[in-house]
Amino acid sequence: MTEQTLVGAAAGDDPGEGLRAVRALRDLADRLETLQVERARGLGWSWQEIADGLGVSRQAVHKKHGRRL
Amino acid sequence: MFERFTKEARAAVVEAQQVARGTRSATIDTRHLLASLSSTAGPAADALRAAGLDPAEVGARARRAVTEGEPLDAGALAAVGVDLDEVRRRTDEVFGAGALDRAGARTTRRGKHVPFTDDAKKALELSLREAVRLKDKGIDGRHLLLGILRADCPGGRVLQAALHDAGTDVAALRTAAERSARTAA
Numbered sequence: 708m709t710e711q712t713l714v715g716a717a718a719g720d721d722p723g724e725g726l727r728a729v730r731a732l733r734d735l736a737d738r739l740e741t742l743q744v745e746r747a748r749g750l751g752w753s754w755q756e757i758a759d760g761l762g763v764s765r766q767a768v769h770k771k772h773g774r775r776l
Numbered sequence: 777m778f779e780r781f782t783k784e785a786r787a788a789v790v791e792a793q794q795v796a797r798g799t800r801s802a803t804i805d806t807r808h809l810l811a812s813l814s815s816t817a818g819p820a821a822d823a824l825r826a827a828g829l830d831p832a833e834v835g836a837r838a839r840r841a842v843t844e845g846e847p848l849d850a851g852a853l854a855a856v857g858v859d860l861d862e863v864r865r866r867t868d869e870v871f872g873a874g875a876l877d878r879a880g881a882r883t884t885r886r887g888k889h890v891p892f893t894d895d896a897k898k899a900l901e902l903s904l905r906e907a908v909r910l911k912d913k914g915i916d917g918r919h920l921l922l923g924i925l926r927a928d929c930p931g932g933r934v935l936q937a938a939l940h941d942a943g944t945d946v947a948a949l950r951t952a953a954e955r956s957a958r959t960a961a
Contacts, residue, residue: 727852734800734848735863738879742871 744772777904782916784818789900789920791816796890798880799842805893806924806931811838813917813924819956820917826952828942838934839877848880895929902926910954918953925950 740761747757754773758765778786791812796804813820814835821831850860867876892900903923907915924931925946939945 724852724855727849728856731849731852732856732858734880735853735858735860738848738876739863739867741879742867742875746871 741772741775744768745776748772748776777900777915780904780907780913780915782914784816784820785903785914785916785920788813788816788818788820788917792896793890795839795842799839800880801842801890803893803896804890805842805896806899806927806929807838807842807934808931809896809899809920810924810931810934811835811842813920814838816917818917820921820953823918823921823949823953823956826956827939827949828944829938829949834935834938837938838931841930841934843877843880848876895927896931899923899927899929899931918956921953922950925953 744757754769755765758768792804792808795808795811814824814831824831824834853860864876903915903919906922907919939949
Protein backbone atom coordinates (compact mmCIF):
# COMPACT_ATOMS: atom_id res chain seq x y z
CA MET A 708 0.00 0.00 0.00
CA THR A 709 1.42 3.40 -0.93
CA GLU A 710 1.47 6.28 1.52
CA GLN A 711 -1.23 8.00 -0.51
CA THR A 712 -3.75 5.15 -0.10
CA LEU A 713 -2.87 4.71 3.59
CA VAL A 714 -3.77 8.32 4.24
CA GLY A 715 -6.95 7.88 2.21
CA ALA A 716 -8.00 4.87 4.26
CA ALA A 717 -7.43 6.68 7.55
CA ALA A 718 -9.49 9.64 6.39
CA GLY A 719 -12.37 7.28 5.68
CA ASP A 720 -12.81 7.94 1.97
CA ASP A 721 -12.43 4.25 1.19
CA PRO A 722 -15.84 2.61 1.68
CA GLY A 723 -14.26 -0.73 2.55
CA GLU A 724 -12.21 0.80 5.32
CA GLY A 725 -15.14 2.88 6.53
CA LEU A 726 -17.42 -0.15 6.69
CA ARG A 727 -14.80 -2.11 8.57
CA ALA A 728 -14.62 0.71 11.11
CA VAL A 729 -18.42 0.69 11.52
CA ARG A 730 -18.39 -3.04 12.11
CA ALA A 731 -15.58 -2.75 14.64
CA LEU A 732 -17.36 0.08 16.48
CA ARG A 733 -20.56 -1.93 16.65
CA ASP A 734 -18.69 -4.90 18.02
CA LEU A 735 -16.90 -2.72 20.57
CA ALA A 736 -20.19 -1.13 21.65
CA ASP A 737 -21.76 -4.59 22.07
CA ARG A 738 -18.91 -5.75 24.24
CA LEU A 739 -19.02 -2.63 26.40
CA GLU A 740 -22.77 -3.04 26.76
CA THR A 741 -22.32 -6.64 27.90
CA LEU A 742 -19.76 -5.59 30.52
CA GLN A 743 -21.73 -2.59 31.77
CA VAL A 744 -25.05 -4.41 32.01
CA GLU A 745 -23.40 -7.27 33.84
CA ARG A 746 -21.76 -4.89 36.31
CA ALA A 747 -24.93 -2.86 36.82
CA ARG A 748 -26.91 -6.04 37.57
CA GLY A 749 -24.17 -7.10 39.97
CA LEU A 750 -24.50 -3.76 41.75
CA GLY A 751 -28.24 -4.31 42.09
CA TRP A 752 -29.57 -2.11 39.27
CA SER A 753 -33.04 -3.00 38.03
CA TRP A 754 -33.67 -3.85 34.38
CA GLN A 755 -35.68 -0.62 34.14
CA GLU A 756 -32.76 1.49 35.38
CA ILE A 757 -30.40 -0.21 32.93
CA ALA A 758 -32.90 0.28 30.10
CA ASP A 759 -33.17 3.99 30.93
CA GLY A 760 -29.40 4.29 30.85
CA LEU A 761 -29.23 2.67 27.44
CA GLY A 762 -32.24 4.57 26.12
CA VAL A 763 -34.16 1.43 25.18
CA SER A 764 -37.17 -0.42 26.59
CA ARG A 765 -36.92 -2.70 29.61
CA GLN A 766 -38.15 -5.56 27.42
CA ALA A 767 -35.37 -4.99 24.91
CA VAL A 768 -32.66 -5.11 27.57
CA HIS A 769 -34.16 -8.13 29.21
CA LYS A 770 -34.48 -9.97 25.92
CA LYS A 771 -30.87 -9.30 25.05
CA HIS A 772 -29.25 -9.92 28.43
CA GLY A 773 -31.85 -11.60 30.63
CA ARG A 774 -30.93 -15.17 29.82
CA ARG A 775 -27.23 -14.61 30.37
CA LEU A 776 -27.53 -12.83 33.72
CA MET B 777 -21.32 -41.11 13.28
CA PHE B 778 -22.52 -38.76 16.05
CA GLU B 779 -24.25 -41.58 17.89
CA ARG B 780 -20.78 -42.94 18.67
CA PHE B 781 -19.66 -39.69 20.28
CA THR B 782 -19.39 -39.66 24.06
CA LYS B 783 -21.37 -37.06 25.96
CA GLU B 784 -18.24 -34.99 26.48
CA ALA B 785 -17.27 -35.10 22.78
CA ARG B 786 -20.79 -34.17 21.75
CA ALA B 787 -20.77 -31.28 24.22
CA ALA B 788 -17.49 -30.06 22.74
CA VAL B 789 -18.96 -30.07 19.23
CA VAL B 790 -22.03 -28.16 20.43
CA GLU B 791 -19.84 -25.76 22.40
CA ALA B 792 -17.81 -25.08 19.24
CA GLN B 793 -21.01 -23.46 17.91
CA GLN B 794 -21.02 -21.15 20.92
CA VAL B 795 -17.36 -20.31 20.40
CA ALA B 796 -18.07 -19.46 16.77
CA ARG B 797 -21.02 -17.26 17.74
CA GLY B 798 -18.89 -15.55 20.34
CA THR B 799 -16.18 -14.76 17.85
CA ARG B 800 -18.83 -13.85 15.24
CA SER B 801 -17.35 -16.37 12.86
CA ALA B 802 -19.38 -17.29 9.80
CA THR B 803 -18.21 -20.89 9.99
CA ILE B 804 -16.92 -23.36 12.58
CA ASP B 805 -13.46 -24.63 11.88
CA THR B 806 -11.07 -26.78 13.89
CA ARG B 807 -9.85 -23.78 15.89
CA HIS B 808 -13.34 -23.33 17.36
CA LEU B 809 -13.44 -27.05 18.02
CA LEU B 810 -10.04 -26.94 19.69
CA ALA B 811 -11.09 -23.97 21.83
CA SER B 812 -14.18 -25.80 23.09
CA LEU B 813 -12.33 -29.10 23.54
CA SER B 814 -9.60 -27.58 25.64
CA SER B 815 -12.00 -25.63 27.83
CA THR B 816 -14.11 -28.72 28.60
CA ALA B 817 -12.83 -30.93 31.41
CA GLY B 818 -12.33 -34.44 30.10
CA PRO B 819 -10.01 -36.81 28.25
CA ALA B 820 -8.93 -34.20 25.67
CA ALA B 821 -7.85 -31.72 28.35
CA ASP B 822 -6.13 -34.57 30.21
CA ALA B 823 -4.21 -35.57 27.09
CA LEU B 824 -3.11 -31.97 26.52
CA ARG B 825 -1.90 -31.80 30.11
CA ALA B 826 -0.10 -35.15 29.77
CA ALA B 827 1.75 -33.71 26.76
CA GLY B 828 2.92 -30.77 28.86
CA LEU B 829 0.37 -28.19 27.64
CA ASP B 830 -1.98 -25.99 29.63
CA PRO B 831 -5.48 -26.64 28.19
CA ALA B 832 -6.66 -23.14 29.13
CA GLU B 833 -3.72 -21.64 27.28
CA VAL B 834 -4.40 -23.79 24.22
CA GLY B 835 -8.02 -22.64 24.28
CA ALA B 836 -6.97 -19.00 24.53
CA ARG B 837 -4.56 -19.48 21.64
CA ALA B 838 -7.25 -21.04 19.46
CA ARG B 839 -9.63 -18.17 20.22
CA ARG B 840 -6.92 -15.64 19.50
CA ALA B 841 -6.16 -17.35 16.20
CA VAL B 842 -9.84 -16.97 15.29
CA THR B 843 -10.28 -13.36 16.36
CA GLU B 844 -7.05 -11.96 14.97
CA GLY B 845 -7.98 -9.54 12.22
CA GLU B 846 -11.68 -10.10 12.90
CA PRO B 847 -14.42 -7.72 14.09
CA LEU B 848 -12.71 -6.06 17.04
CA ASP B 849 -10.26 -4.62 14.58
CA ALA B 850 -7.78 -2.22 16.18
CA GLY B 851 -6.69 -0.83 12.82
CA ALA B 852 -10.20 -0.02 11.68
CA LEU B 853 -10.97 1.60 15.04
CA ALA B 854 -7.80 3.69 14.88
CA ALA B 855 -8.94 4.98 11.49
CA VAL B 856 -11.93 6.62 13.18
CA GLY B 857 -9.89 7.83 16.13
CA VAL B 858 -10.60 5.09 18.67
CA ASP B 859 -7.56 3.79 20.50
CA LEU B 860 -8.39 0.16 21.27
CA ASP B 861 -5.40 -0.20 23.59
CA GLU B 862 -6.72 2.66 25.69
CA VAL B 863 -10.23 1.16 25.74
CA ARG B 864 -8.71 -2.15 26.75
CA ARG B 865 -6.67 -0.51 29.50
CA ARG B 866 -9.78 1.08 30.99
CA THR B 867 -12.00 -1.99 30.71
CA ASP B 868 -9.25 -4.13 32.30
CA GLU B 869 -9.19 -1.64 35.15
CA VAL B 870 -12.94 -1.66 35.81
CA PHE B 871 -13.97 -5.16 34.76
CA GLY B 872 -10.78 -7.17 35.25
CA ALA B 873 -8.04 -8.31 32.89
CA GLY B 874 -9.20 -9.57 29.51
CA ALA B 875 -12.79 -8.41 30.08
CA LEU B 876 -13.21 -7.05 26.57
CA ASP B 877 -12.26 -10.35 24.96
CA ARG B 878 -14.45 -12.33 27.33
CA ALA B 879 -17.38 -10.02 26.59
CA GLY B 880 -16.98 -10.77 22.90
CA ALA B 881 -17.11 -14.49 23.54
CA ARG B 882 -20.30 -14.09 25.57
CA THR B 883 -22.24 -12.07 23.06
CA THR B 884 -24.14 -14.87 21.44
CA ARG B 885 -26.26 -14.64 18.36
CA ARG B 886 -29.02 -16.97 19.34
CA GLY B 887 -30.65 -19.40 16.99
CA LYS B 888 -28.40 -18.77 14.04
CA HIS B 889 -26.92 -21.97 12.72
CA VAL B 890 -23.20 -21.80 12.08
CA PRO B 891 -22.02 -24.39 9.54
CA PHE B 892 -18.86 -26.47 9.85
CA THR B 893 -16.08 -25.93 7.36
CA ASP B 894 -14.97 -28.88 5.24
CA ASP B 895 -11.76 -29.25 7.20
CA ALA B 896 -13.70 -29.42 10.47
CA LYS B 897 -15.94 -32.11 9.00
CA LYS B 898 -12.84 -33.91 7.83
CA ALA B 899 -11.34 -33.73 11.34
CA LEU B 900 -14.55 -35.22 12.79
CA GLU B 901 -14.41 -38.05 10.26
CA LEU B 902 -10.77 -38.64 11.07
CA SER B 903 -11.62 -38.83 14.77
CA LEU B 904 -13.96 -41.71 13.93
CA ARG B 905 -11.14 -43.39 12.06
CA GLU B 906 -8.80 -42.87 15.02
CA ALA B 907 -11.35 -44.54 17.30
CA VAL B 908 -11.63 -47.48 14.90
CA ARG B 909 -7.85 -47.74 14.64
CA LEU B 910 -7.48 -47.75 18.43
CA LYS B 911 -10.38 -50.23 18.69
CA ASP B 912 -12.33 -47.89 20.95
CA LYS B 913 -16.10 -48.12 20.97
CA GLY B 914 -16.92 -44.48 21.60
CA ILE B 915 -15.44 -41.33 20.12
CA ASP B 916 -14.27 -39.07 22.92
CA GLY B 917 -12.29 -35.86 23.20
CA ARG B 918 -8.98 -37.64 22.64
CA HIS B 919 -10.13 -38.99 19.32
CA LEU B 920 -11.30 -35.52 18.34
CA LEU B 921 -7.88 -34.20 19.29
CA LEU B 922 -6.21 -36.93 17.21
CA GLY B 923 -8.55 -36.10 14.32
CA ILE B 924 -7.55 -32.43 14.48
CA LEU B 925 -3.88 -33.44 14.57
CA ARG B 926 -4.35 -35.76 11.61
CA ALA B 927 -6.18 -33.24 9.42
CA ASP B 928 -4.26 -30.47 7.70
CA CYS B 929 -6.23 -27.66 9.33
CA PRO B 930 -6.00 -24.34 11.22
CA GLY B 931 -6.75 -25.99 14.58
CA GLY B 932 -3.91 -28.45 14.01
CA ARG B 933 -1.57 -25.56 13.29
CA VAL B 934 -2.56 -23.86 16.57
CA LEU B 935 -1.75 -27.10 18.39
CA GLN B 936 1.55 -27.41 16.55
CA ALA B 937 2.55 -23.89 17.56
CA ALA B 938 1.53 -24.48 21.19
CA LEU B 939 3.51 -27.73 21.29
CA HIS B 940 6.49 -26.10 19.68
CA ASP B 941 6.47 -23.25 22.23
CA ALA B 942 6.23 -25.80 25.05
CA GLY B 943 9.34 -27.51 23.68
CA THR B 944 7.55 -30.62 22.53
CA ASP B 945 5.88 -31.87 19.35
CA VAL B 946 2.84 -33.41 17.73
CA ALA B 947 4.17 -36.94 18.18
CA ALA B 948 4.28 -36.46 21.96
CA LEU B 949 0.67 -35.27 22.10
CA ARG B 950 -0.45 -38.07 19.82
CA THR B 951 1.25 -40.60 22.10
CA ALA B 952 -0.33 -39.03 25.18
CA ALA B 953 -3.79 -39.09 23.61
CA GLU B 954 -3.41 -42.66 22.36
CA ARG B 955 -2.06 -43.93 25.67
CA SER B 956 -4.90 -42.43 27.70
CA ALA B 957 -7.39 -43.68 25.11
CA ARG B 958 -6.05 -47.20 25.59
CA THR B 959 -6.05 -47.14 29.37
CA ALA B 960 -9.63 -45.86 29.41
CA ALA B 961 -10.83 -48.59 27.06
